[in-house]
Amino acid sequence: xxxxxxxxxxxxxxxxxxxxxxxxxxxxxxxxxxxxxxxxxxxxxxxxxxxxxxxxxxxxxxxxxxxxxxxxxxxxxxxxxxxxxxxxxxxxxxxxxxxxxxxxxxxxxxxxxxxxxxxxxxxxxxxxxxxxxxxxxxxxxxxxxxxxxxxxxxxxxxx
Numbered sequence: 001x002x003x004x005x006x007x008x009x010x011x012x013x014x015x016x017x018x019x020x021x022x023x024x025x026x027x028x029x030x031x032x033x034x035x036x037x038x039x040x041x042x043x044x045x046x047x048x049x050x051x052x053x054x055x056x057x058x059x060x061x062x063x064x065x066x067x068x069x070x071x072x073x074x075x076x077x078x079x080x081x082x083x084x085x086x087x088x089x090x091x092x093x094x095x096x097x098x099x100x101x102x103x104x105x106x107x108x109x110x111x112x113x114x115x116x117x118x119x120x121x122x123x124x125x126x127x128x129x130x131x132x133x134x135x136x137x138x139x140x141x142x143x144x145x146x147x148x149x150x151x152x153x154x155x156x157x158x159x
Contacts, residue, residue, distance in 0.1 A: 059086055062131045062139065069143045075150070077127070086132035089115055091124050098125040104149050110142055 063082055070077055070090070077090035092098055098114040105112050105127075115126040131139065 059132055062134070062136070063088060065136050066129065066131055066139050066143075069140055073143050073147050075143065075146060086130060088129045088131065089126055090129055091115075091126040094124065096125040098127060101150075101153075102127060104153070105146060108145050108149055110145055112146075 060083060066088065067079060067082060070079075076093050076096075078092075079088055079090050082088055092101070098116065102112055102114045112127045112129055115123050115128055118128065134142070
């Protein structure tokens with residue numbers, strides 16, 4: 001069958017996505033031309049980059065609010081790196097059993113995994129906080145829940 005590969009799919013040359021096609025609407029809808037029609041105008045107009053800037057501002061606001069509330073609450077967390085995305089790694093005092101604390105938090109509906117879950121080599125005890133999906137009220141409620149859980153533990157932070 002001319003124009004078809006051995007597996008039956010038609011062979012298409014992959015166009016350069018930076019090159020606008022004069023007849024894009026007359027081309028058959030392939031896995032290449034459909035995204036090109038939808039996405040490329042956003043790149044060319046700058047709308048995608050404007051969206052990223054808005055997202056970064058929202059993430060920075062949430063991080064700032066989260067860090068302020070953690071400090072106000074007195075939680076024993078230290079954040080050596082902040083302002084770089086949607087997640088924050090919070091370090092706990094040495095000797096803290098972060099996996100047990102994470103499990104207790106999970107029982108109360110907070111998904112805050114221990115840092116060691118993502119590490120190959122040993123890391124200091126800590127928790128990974130994801131903030132991008134939550135508004136200020138939800139962040140505040142999560143911090144209040146953490147405070148209550150830590151206060152209820154007999155020896156909350158030791159191995």
